[in-house]
Structure formats: C-alpha cells, structure tokens
Amino acid sequence: MTKVAVFGTGSWGTTFAMILTEAGNEVTMWGRRAEVTEAIDRDHVNPDYLPGIPLPAALRATTDPERALAGADFVVLTVPAQSLRPNLAAWRAHIPSGAVLVSLMKGIELGTTKRMSEVIHEVAEWPQERVAVVSGPNLAREIAQRQPAATVVACTDEQVAARLQAICHLPPWFRPYTNPDVIGVELGGAVKNVIALAVGVSAGMGMGDNVSAMLITRGLAEISRLGAALGADAHTFAGLAGMGDLVATCTSPLSRNRTFGENLGRGMTLAEVVAATKQTAEGVKSCESVLELARKHDVEMPITEVVVGVVHDGMSPAEAGTLLMSRSPKPERYGL
Numbered sequence: 168m169t170k171v172a173v174f175g176t177g178s179w180g181t182t183f184a185m186i187l188t189e190a191g192n193e194v195t196m197w198g199r200r201a202e203v204t205e206a207i208d209r210d211h212v213n214p215d216y217l218p219g220i221p222l223p224a225a226l227r228a229t230t231d232p233e234r235a236l237a238g239a240d241f242v243v244l245t246v247p248a249q250s251l252r253p254n255l256a257a258w259r260a261h262i263p264s265g266a267v268l269v270s271l272m273k274g275i276e277l278g279t280t281k282r283m284s285e286v287i288h289e290v291a292e293w294p295q296e297r298v299a300v301v302s303g304p305n306l307a308r309e310i311a312q313r314q315p316a317a318t319v320v321a322c323t324d325e326q327v328a329a330r331l332q333a334i335c336h337l338p339p340w341f342r343p344y345t346n347p348d349v350i351g352v353e354l355g356g357a358v359k360n361v362i363a364l365a366v367g368v369s370a371g372m373g374m375g376d377n378v379s380a381m382l383i384t385r386g387l388a389e390i391s392r393l394g395a396a397l398g399a400d401a402h403t404f405a406g407l408a409g410m411g412d413l414v415a416t417c418t419s420p421l422s423r424n425r426t427f428g429e430n431l432g433r434g435m436t437l438a439e440v441v442a443a444t445k446q447t448a449e450g451v452k453s454c455e456s457v458l459e460l461a462r463k464h465d466v467e468m469p470i471t472e473v474v475v476g477v478v479h480d481g482m483s484p485a486e487a488g489t490l491l492m493s494r495s496p497k498p499e500r501y502g503l
C-alpha cells in the first residue's frame with residue numbers, strides 16, 4: 168500500500184487527504200494543533216476547516232512530523248505558501264530519501280519570488296524530478312461535499328506524474344490529468360488568486376459581469392505573458408490549471424481571494440478585511456511577489472499592479488478602475 172504524509176490540516180489538505188485515503192492509500196496528516204489532529208484521528212471530522220463533513224475512519228493525524236513521515240512514499244505540502252520555507256527546514260531531516268514531494272500550494276514566495284516547487288527543491292535539497300505540483304479548479308469545500316472535480320498533476324518526470332495521478336484518481340469523484348509543465352501549472356495557480364482579488368473588488372463596487380469577464384480575460388493575458396517570459400508552455404494556460412482555475416476562483420462565492428477583494432470593494436479597510444478572513448487568501452501576499460517577478464522579467468501586468476495598489480498602497484478601488492480603463496489603447500494580442 169502506498170504511504171502518504173499530508174502536511175497541513177486546512178481545508179485543501181484535509182480534502183486531498185480524504186481523496187487519497189478513499190483511493191486506497193495509507194494517509195497520515197500532520198497539523199500544528201493537537202485539538203485539530205485529535206478531531207481528525209479520533210472523531211473523523213475537522214471542525215475548524217470542514218465543519219459537518221465526515222472524514223474517512225482510516226485517515227490518521229498527528230502533531231509529530233517524524234511519525235507522519237515514517238515510510239512515506241509521497242509527502243504532500245499544503246501549509247500557507249509564505250510559511251513553507253521554515254516549516255520544510257524543520258521537517259526535511261525526517262523525509263524518507265526516495266519520497267516524492269508534492270506541493271498543493273498556490274503562492275509565490277515574498278523576497279525570493281520563487282515558486283513553491285523551487286522553494287522545496289532548494290530547502291529540502293530534493294531533485295526536481297521528484298518534486299510535483301497539483302493545481303486546478305479545486306475549491307475544497309465542493310470537493311469535500313463529493314462534487315466531481317478535475318485537476319492537473321505536474322512533474323518534469325512524467326513517470327512520477329503518472330504515479331501521483333494513479334494514487335489520487337478516484338472515479339467518479341476526482342480526475343487528475345498530467346502535465347510536464349511545472350512552471351505553467353504553478354504560475355496559473357498563484358496568479359489567478361491576484362486576478363480573483365481584482366474581480367472581487369469590482370463585484371464589491373457593484374460592477375457587473377462585463378467587468379468580471381474583462382478582468383478574467385485580460386488576467387489570463389497577464390498570466391500568459393509572465394508564463395512566456397519564464398519558459399512555461401502556452402497551452403497550459405488554456406487548461407485546467409490556467410483558464411479552469413481562473414474561472415472557478417474568480418466566479419465562486421467560496422473563493423477566499425474573491426471574497427477578500429469583494430470586501431475591499433465594498434469599502435472595508437485592509438485591517439477589517441484581514442480580521443474577517445479566517446482562512447488563507449494567498450493572493451494578498453503573493454500579489455507583491457508576482458509583481459516583483461514580472462518586473463524582474465520586464466513583463467507588463469497592469470491588473471496585478473492595481474491589486475498591489477489597492478491591497479497594500481492605499482489606492483482606492485475607483486482609482487484602480489480608472490487607471491486600468493485609461494491605459495493607451497492596444498491591439499488585443501499586444502505583448503502575447
């Protein structure tokens with residue numbers, strides 16, 4: 168039986184652990200707080216992140232990283248992106264040497280502008296061929312309620328991607344596709360959160376679907392430009408980890424990033440929105456690292472720029488809208 172350790176007992180970590188367990192793997196979760204790991208292990212619920220959802224009885228959870236990692240074939244990492252580096256540094260000594268490290272995280276590291284798979288490669292000193300990424304339109308709560316979903320499993324080693332695909336394939340509930348384009352899959356997941364903030368701000372201001380469609384489509388153009396500069400495959404952005412995730416996150420009331428933006432658009436202050444947000448909205452921090460990454464590569468990302476302005480630099484939502492609409496007119500395919 169394949170052994171999997173899942174680090175992070177938030178909504179996506181717990182949901183993915185459910186899928187892996189029901190697909191027949193032996194799964195142990197690691198979490199920081201004993202009350203959460205005990206509830207998962209003993210009562211088969213995660214009251215903090217997935218209230219009311221029954222978890223499989225075979226799913227184990229512990230606060231001891233060494234115990235979670237013992238004999239693991241796959242190690243799934245699903246803590247907030249900005250906390251990965253110090254956490255992984257503390258866990259790496261106990262990771263079995265043949266394991267595949269899997270990122271479920273959708274963020275870009277502040278300060279270094281690294282993607283999560285790059286942070287894993289660097290901190291754990293792990294070969295790229297055994298670092299994989301799972302990303303797609305995967306709103307955790309819908310999947311936990313057993314609605315069907317598809318995702319993308321990316322790894323430069325296609326055999327490793329196929330192994331990961333096999334252990335998380337759970338018909339008729341969860342359908343993973345493989346893709347060797349790790350860069351594109353990760354960028355799609357991280358940057359769509361920034362675009363979802365923008366769509367949320369516009370919705371909070373009372374704007375309608377034309378504005379959402381404009382931001383989603385021009386957001387995809389931004390993601391594609393950045394991807395081209397970083398060596399991603401353009402086809403990835405037309406797939407589940409690009410367009411798919413962008414549409415799900417920008418249009419769903421379940422999205423934390425969209426909801427965060429909506430609250431800002433309604434006129435709440437940043438401090439008020441942060442206080443009202445219980446779970447990780449990665450775009451709030453990653454918008455700054457995405458913009459820094461774009462500037463390093465001389466890529467124009469006007470929506471990302473105004474998101475940073477509104478979230479971090481006191482720009483008003485109305486000012487942001489005016490700035491975007493007053494840019495010089497261009498052919499649609501400009502810069503693509």
Ligand SMILES: NC(=O)C1=CN([C@@H]2O[C@H](COP(=O)(O)OP(=O)(O)OC[C@H]3O[C@@H](n4cnc5c(N)ncnc54)[C@H](O)[C@@H]3O)[C@@H](O)[C@H]2O)C=CC1
Nearest residue numbers: 176177178179180245246250271272273305306307446447
């Ligand atoms: N929730 C969703 O629908 C999806 C989330 N993701 C991504 O998965 C990652 C995790 O997100 P969620 O599970 O939704 O987050 P969450 O907010 O539901 O849970 C975060 C988990 O990390 C723990 N945590 C917080 N700070 C920590 C720290 N400094 N060190 C260690 N653990 C810490 C929390 O206690 C909690 O268990 C994010 O990068 C997110 O973008 C990806 C796909 C879907």
Ligand SMILES: O=C(CO)COP(=O)(O)O
Nearest residue numbers: 303304305306422423424
């Ligand atoms: O990544 C997600 C869906 O795939 C979840 O989006 P939020 O982080 O905005 O909730």
